[in-house]
Amino acid sequence: MLALRLARGTHPLVLLRRLMVAAASAGIGFLLLSALGHALAHPEQATGSAVRLLWCLVPIVAVVQLAVAVARTDPAARTQPGLSSVGLGPVGMALLAAVSTAVSCTLGSVFALVAFLGLRGDIGRAPYSGVADMLGAGHPLPYAGLLTLLFVVPVLSGVTTAVVLRPRKPAPGNSPEPSRPAAAEGQPASASAAVSTGLPWGVALTAAGIALGSYAARTTPASSDRLLPLPGRLDTIPPGVVGGWVFIVIGLVLACPGLTHLCGKLLASGRPGALRLLSGRVLQEESTRLGRPLGVLCAVASGVLAATQLYGTALDSTGHRPFGPLTGVGAALVMACATATVLTVALETKGARSDTTAALLRIGASSSLLRRAAALRGVVMLAVLAPISWAVAELAALPLSSR
Incomplete structure (x- = not known):
């Protein structure tokens, strides 16, 4: 709830970046569901369906990288005095950024599900002829597999964001010294x-x-x-x-x-x-x-x-x-x-x-x-x-x- 309240008061550019993450999550969600639809429509081509699913690893990595980069620039990820006073320190802010990232990715996954069901003809209309066979139209969907594929990107993005933004203690001896040439030259x-x-x-x-x-x-x-x-x-x-x-x-x-x-x-x-x-x-x-x-x-x-x-x-x-x-x-x-x-x-x-x-x-x-x-x-x-x-x-x- 706090993540949603902070999202309401953020700058439009920040919201645009979050929508960009949601759109990317929708794209990879649709690819994952398409691989599932191909497996349902062509059970004899198990190897081909596995290959389609395996190729989705590349866009998944790209989407997770984008989600983490957007989370690092999110003002909600920075520690603020007002939130620190109520117990949301660096760890809490990292978890809050992870939740915000997961919410954005979940929004995209929901949109991908709606588009997938609409193209298959599961939402009150005939399936599109051009993609009906590709998406496994007419075959019942396994809900467990459907939910698993949809939550892959939100879970990975949220966990990766929490790990990347977690507070780190500076290692002893790594503080900059004025006498070092790199510090003197601004490098x-x-x-x-x-x-x-x-x-x-x-x-x-x-x-x-x-x-x-x-x-x-x-x-x-x-x-x-x-x-x-x-x-x-x-x-x-x-x-x-x-x-x-x-x-x-x-x-x-x-x-x-x-x-x-x-x-x-x-x-x-x-x-x-x-x-x-x-x-x-x-x-x-x-x-x-x-x-x-x-x-x-x-x-x-x-x-x-x-x-x-x-x-x-x-x-x-x-x-x-x-x-x-x-x-x-x-x-x-x-x-x-x-x-x-x-x-x-x-x-x-x-x-x-x-x-x-x-x-x-x-x-x-x-x-x-x-x-x-x-x-x-x-x-x-x-x-x-x-x-x-x-x-x-x-x-x-x-x-x-x-x-």
């Missing part, structure tokens, strides 16, 4: 650590993932039974290719904070003006917080580019797509969630720099300078990460498209 130790450890490990894991995928694609016979369907000329993906993509995703997530810090360092190097200095320092300070969502977005973009290339191969060779429209829905959902997460984290970093921004405005910095610095940061990161995503996609898809 946090975490950002420097990201350059020294995260970037090499990320590059190594990405290269290992590409090598593993290439080796598995070339050594696995095309007629063997493999793990997952692939939208290309192959009917299934070798398990080694799946493992390779897992390494690629982890590598990009580890490498992007270091790349972000390195871009900021290059921007601020030499004899920079106010524009380059401001852009570079912000990138260095926010490299860890902003780099990880950027790494996820790069991994998603690489996957979409690789899948697009393989889809084109399938269209040229067979003239039809191996999957139906739900594949596009899932890909669009993952891409939208990854992009929205990056934008949400960017808003979070902007709010964290509000005191610094106010100080810059007081000493005479213009608003146009701040806007141009933000635009420069975006252009630089796009110029660096777009070619990396394209190269990873080409290298990962090359052995698969050549089979």
Whole structure:
């Protein structure tokens, strides 16, 4: 009840972000229910139904990441003196943010259920002919399985939000010291650590993932039974290719904070003006917080580019797509969630720099300078990460498209 009362008095932008989480939850809820409907309509294709359900793990992770990012920017997650006086300290506020996130996701799941039942014809109208077979129209629904699938995303989002926002005690010896060079230059130790450890490990894991995928694609016979369907000329993906993509995703997530810090360092190097200095320092300070969502977005973009290339191969060779429209829905959902997460984290970093921004405005910095610095940061990161995503996609898809 308290979460609902706080939602009524929040800013419209905060409500918009919560509605965005609800919409994403509705999308993945519909995909999960579609997998259930396919299993009901085609009991002889148990493997295909399991594969559809397994592919839903990717959008589930994207939706949970977006929900956690929105919860971190929610004003209700911050400790307030009025609520602290009634016993809602840091732990209570983390639980309150988790409940708010679960409520938003539940709202989306309810909307997905209504849309699913409406398309199946279970709510007073005939089923839509185009999706009736896909959703298992005319077959009774198992209520236990229905509720289980609907509550997967709300439970995962709420638990993950509570874990991420839980109060942490600072480790002894980690307090900043004025004599340290990183503190003197305005560069946090975490950002420097990201350059020294995260970037090499990320590059190594990405290269290992590409090598593993290439080796598995070339050594696995095309007629063997493999793990997952692939939208290309192959009917299934070798398990080694799946493992390779897992390494690629982890590598990009580890490498992007270091790349972000390195871009900021290059921007601020030499004899920079106010524009380059401001852009570079912000990138260095926010490299860890902003780099990880950027790494996820790069991994998603690489996957979409690789899948697009393989889809084109399938269209040229067979003239039809191996999957139906739900594949596009899932890909669009993952891409939208990854992009929205990056934008949400960017808003979070902007709010964290509000005191610094106010100080810059007081000493005479213009608003146009701040806007141009933000635009420069975006252009630089796009110029660096777009070619990396394209190269990873080409290298990962090359052995698969050549089979």
